[in-house]
Amino acid sequence: MRIKRLVQKHPEEKTFWKNDQWFNVYVQVNEEKRPDYKSRLYGEFDRFGFEAEDKYASLAEDDEHNGWRLFRRFKMVLHNNKRLTKDVTVKDFCGKQMTAFPLFVMSIKYLREHLLQAVTTQKIGIEETDILYVLTVPAIWDDNAKRFMRDAAVDADIDPARLKLALEPECASIWCETLGTDVKGAVAIAGSQYMVVDLGGGTADVSVHERKPDGSLKEIMKASGGPWGGIFVDENYMKLLDRLYGEEALTDLRKTEMSDYFDIIREFEHKKRTVDIKNTKHVIVRLSVSLRDLANKYSKQSLEERIAALDSHKNAITPKGKDKLKVDWTVIQSWFKIPIDLLIQHIKTLLAEPKMKRVQTVILVGGFGESQYVQDRIRKEIPDDLKYTYGTNVFQYFDENKYPDDKKVWENGKWQVPFCFKVYVRVNEQVKVDQQMTKRSTPNSKISLTAVYRTTQEHPKYITDPGCELLGTIELENSTDIPFEQQRLETTFMFGDTELFVKTKNKTTGKEAYMTFECFT
Template identity: 75%
Template sequence: MASNAQSQTLLVAAFDFGTTYSGYAFSFRDDPNKIQTNQNWYAGGGASRLVSLKTPTSVLLNPKGEFDKFGFEAEDKYATLAEDDEHHGWRLFRRFKMVLHNNEHLTKDVTVEDFSGKQMTAFPLFVMSIKYLREHLLKAVTTQKIGLEETDILYVLTVPAIWDDNAKRFMRDAAIEAGVDPNRLKLALEPECASIWCETLDMDVKGAVAIQGSQYMVVDLGGGTADISVHERKPDGTLKEIYKASGGPWGGIYVDENYMKMLNKLFGEKALTDLRKTEMNDYFDVTREFEHKKRSFDTDITKQILVRISASLRDLAEMNCSKSLEERISSLKVRENAITTRGKDKLKIDTTVVQSWFKRPIDRLIQHLKSLLAEPKIKSVQTVILVGGFGESPYVQERMRNEIPDVRLIVPADAGLVVLKGAVRFGHNPAIVSSRVMKYTYGTRVYDTFDEQKHPEEKKVWINGKWWLDKCFKVYVRVNEEVRVDQQVTRKNIPASEITHTPVYRTTQENPEYVTDSGCELLGTVELENSTDIPYEQQRLVTTFMFGDTELLVKMKNTITGKQAYMTFECSK
């Protein structure tokens, strides 16, 4: 982001593009901590009480493939069309953000499935979603401040800290395609945003994160992922990352999957598929109600939960299966009376069954947190701050308190909005984060002088009358190294041809020798045109890696001609 864009900012607007839900928040420069969120997301099925400040990350396309609706409106319209059998050709996409997690060869051609299982390229869906949120936001802010121009706005887009560079670039490219000025766009790491917002909370929370030298872990537990960072408060008040970001696919959607697997066993795959086709409003009501039950599930308060199942689902099941629902319940591997019927449209489920749905993602999260807290670098960390929509779950909190008793667990109020609000503060003051820890070793592919005594024969190449060692990994920064947000590393060399083609690589290895080593991955390339009028040996190239910010930037400049070029990410091609 250009520094002059920061100085001209009158308003900071942040988008939280989540796996399950999305939303935005904003505040004006003259009162940065007075953060406003949209209050009006509305679910037609009466489930608006669940997530009134966010709306589902769902996109509806019309039969021409054009954007029609987003969020609750998208799901409700699709369901209404289906009721009248008019949904043919319409396409609904939900929860497609997870395609960016752990996608090793991410490109803009990556595809996702719509509600009926048909594939489509994901990138346009991200563009449409961000465009919708941006336009919704613009309507909200321009009613408050007459004469506000879009050039007065700085946009912040939150991304998981565990995402790799390609996924971050994918999101940036989508935002730019959606009409956001690239010079007025900042990516923010979600656990850092949580840290930043916690400074503004009551003294109990503030004391844990704002005192000089305090070290703490932030666990951002959303619908798709657990995203974990460890921070230290420096004497100047800025944040320093003291351990590289980590996490995994342990979010709330995996509990939903387990619940749907149970319904599958009880009612049959065909009945659930038919429900999605013929009674879609009922299907959405079932999933939205479970979202509420999941978030409020607390073993201290209740021994059973009551979930509504549509009568139409039961009817569909009975059409396809000769066994009664009670018989199908008894065939499940649960203890007697753990699941019982209540009338025609309710199931009473024992907490032991509900706990089993949470088990896999929460077991993995807790196992990971225990191994992290045993690391020598963060052994002094005694506070864990839990945020994110899934982090609001009392049962998740209970498991963490019981199984990691040596740390103090803090759950801020409105944990699902903490990241979004912190992102707005970050936009007003990005310098609040002063250093980060590298997740990868970064470098370029270069030639080195060949030494037959120590280098393998197959690596040598003949260039300009001399043997050279090919495919060497020239390291610019190493994994686990702490770097300042403004840190730059430069290397100088001489061009050998009209076009200098420099591949940029990364690896989790600390000391890679060759770019062909196991685990080395091509991240992108820099291509720079050199002068043919000046002898190459008289030209000088400077390659600069700009580290420490939320996004990596690689630049190459010919200091004689003045020409320069930036790295093109593989996912951008």
Template identity: 75%
Template sequence: MKSNAKSKTLLVAAFDFGTTYSGYAYSFQDDPNKIQTNQNWYAGGGASRLVSLKTPTSVLLNPDGEFDKFGFEAEDKYAILAEEDKHHSWRLFRRFKMVLHNNKHLTKDVTVEDVCGERMKAFPLFVMSIKNLREHLLKAVTTQKVGIEETDISYVLTVPAIWDDSAKRFMRDAAVAAEIDPGRLKLALEPECASIWCETLGTDVKGAVAIAGSQYMVVDLGGGTADISVHERKSDGTLKEIHKASGGPWGGIFVDENYMKMLRQLYGEQALNDLRKTEMGDYFDITRDFEHKKRSFDTKNTNHVVVRLSLSLRELADKHFKQSLEERIADLDIPENSIKPISRDKLKIVGTVIQSWFKGPIDLLIQHINSLLAEAKMERVQTVILVGGFGESPYVQERMRNEIAGVRLIVPSDAGLAVLKGAVRFGHDPAIVSSRIMRFTYGTSVFKDFDEKKHSDEMKVWNNGKWVLDKCFKVYVRVNEEVRVDQQVTMESYPTSKLTLTPVYRATHGNPEYTTDPGCELLGTVKLVNTTDIPFYQQHMETTFMFGHTELLVKTKNTTTGKEAFMTFKCFI
């Protein structure tokens, strides 16, 4: 079956669905290392027209709530509608991916806000985004190679390694709802993809990651999160994870939020809201201008930054404030002359203020990396590879070089595309990753024999003619344990009723005794219907956990009847 699927794959396409920007890349089976990206995402028009290899993760809905545009096109069209005062029933959504990060109550009903603060369910937005990327890809591919069919394509969708199991499932379900065949879809962990791509780069980078036995850390620093994995190159060329994935919400959008906080202090919340309602094009110009300044900022070459705002913002603010702009700047808790108007639509900001906007997320990132490197099992890690859009920031690179001792920092060229290009390579050869480290302990809830010498009476329940202990944690694999990508753990049992419910749990620690212990959480349930034509005690069942893949799979099979069922996440029931 596997070989047949491979023979039908003429092309591998990867989607990098980011917090701030998204894009795709692909290569054909006959030349897998010739990876192509879309070259024509355009923003704005006229002299300010920008060309980008990725496009904003923005979705525009028409007045009927239907998909209209994605990316730069969505933002630019909404801006034009706003200028003509025709935008009121249209809805623009931006940067909504972060709703999946550490959402302990994630369901398909989770909601996000549009630019006007109105909420709707997030799931359709993910579906629309992936569907648009897929359609954009298909147009690019079919114009390049005549005769290729959609069924000839294998898809890879990148996800953060630090994401929860349910968030990964959310993305898979969204991709399937976007009409991607689940049999031709793989999820790939973003820092692993970056690691895979670095093996193809110049001698300098390749020497640090491609030599057998080399150990290195990959930091994927994007718009929303920092996603960190640690790998070892094995003698057969595959990757072995040597530390469980970790990270946090330390991406570039938090610098943007600090910038917007300053604008709110200087111009007022009401003026910014009015700007979004009446001059949305100006608002996008402000955010895009700062994005460029943020990415190029460093302390060696930048004593100050000039940010371009808009005359309309100044005029709107003047309606709501009695103080002058200079007086409002003086009220800020910053040194004198740190921010200075140089025209009605420009501010000159000294570098120390810009640095303060980076401080929070980068402090946390560096503290976390240093704590990881201090662990005993990390003593051979001498290289840190920095990728991702925010990883391209010279200031971020400068701080990491100065404050992370004892390691060499490598930033590959086109660091923002390393994940995307590595995902294509992963799609051609998923076996390139051979093992991973478990982030949790996984198991099921089972009954165990009651022992009156060990257990108190309130813990016992009557089941199937005897006293037993309920809600005992049956461990299949433990946190920090290394598992092969093809590793399966199977436990045998027999059914006791027509419907077998197998609750699947995870724990943050290695030795949970009961599923009610602190740190234990119900992930989902496997529901399997058994036959009543055969006595239950004569039927044989197997519950199998399939570990090491990007996603957790749990299957229960009645080997007597041949029926099987897979786990359904509790949040998606």
């Protein structure tokens, strides 16, 4: 977002610089309306979002950006400041301080005007008095920060009688009702309990709710979270560029080639979210020729020499041409580690609470939540509760203390019990993605048939019990040249993202067969 100082447009209007800000002494004499106090102190709002960055960079190319101020990611000042007042300041793009409160006022006012324009365009007859404004705030903000936001909204001309504050993860929870069938089914059914993790640029907010029969939400646990957003990954990336190209070169690039500077930031933001971690060993990041030229201007060392001087990762970074770097995925992965480790530990702590036993679903939302790496880490490290007991059909040796006489049959010279349910994992047990359970046995025929069953019972005895369901049968051919009692079979259950993978392998011959079944909802 950018603030523009009021420029001198008439001989009677004067400006002066005080306390690192432009002030106007007189208003334009030909204006019909006297500008309000805030605009005279802080300037006028011009643009928001990427448009603000693009305009600022365009002005800088022609050296016309003096008097214009660009502010990025100033929202975090409300979290970092423990003694928050309306006098709190933030730095603009060039490092100059300014009071933060008017920035919030202007941002909210922009959003309000944007909404009204969209409503007017799309539907006739709606008055602003018909609108209830809901202003979202991170769950980890304290009461001072929330009051700060409410006051900013009122100063942005929003009627306080039609203004409510809501926690961001709670709003995300409601939004999930509009999504696909799988997600909607997990959050919209009466009695369902679920966790929403809202992972944005600055903060991670976690809320836990239960859907009531009347459609309302009941808070299961107070919203919580921490400063574990995506900006910490970005900061690690910029620290690497600082080591490779030098602080002076980056500072000069920001001043002289601002478009290139913003392109570097956006390029990495895109890579951070979309890289395919399962098929990627390295990432190519595009920089700019101008950055390398500036680095050579300020340092006698070549880029290759600066890479070789790195304390770590020196063998994991390779220049590609004049404007690219090849970075091993392990390097980028290390930048994610601290914030995601803290987030996962927090989620595990919450799920360990007794009141959280019925929470079956974790929903990840927010910009940083789009990262495949983040999704993969959470899937692997947050255990899932199984809704079924899974196992196979086996013969068990007859034990009169376990089985009634009418269950036994004479098989291969022994009394055995057929149709027994051999359990690999039980209902409500917690399993992680890629967790494996393996059991061993001995074949008794040329073809081994592994019949996979599931049931909602926790302790099933027979596959013929009510509710037992056959998922499929795996056929494996054994050797007839080796005595069956000398061959060894291994049956492995592996739980993936949404599937159950079952493999039967003859360890003696090396032959194997497998099937995949739907497991989690």
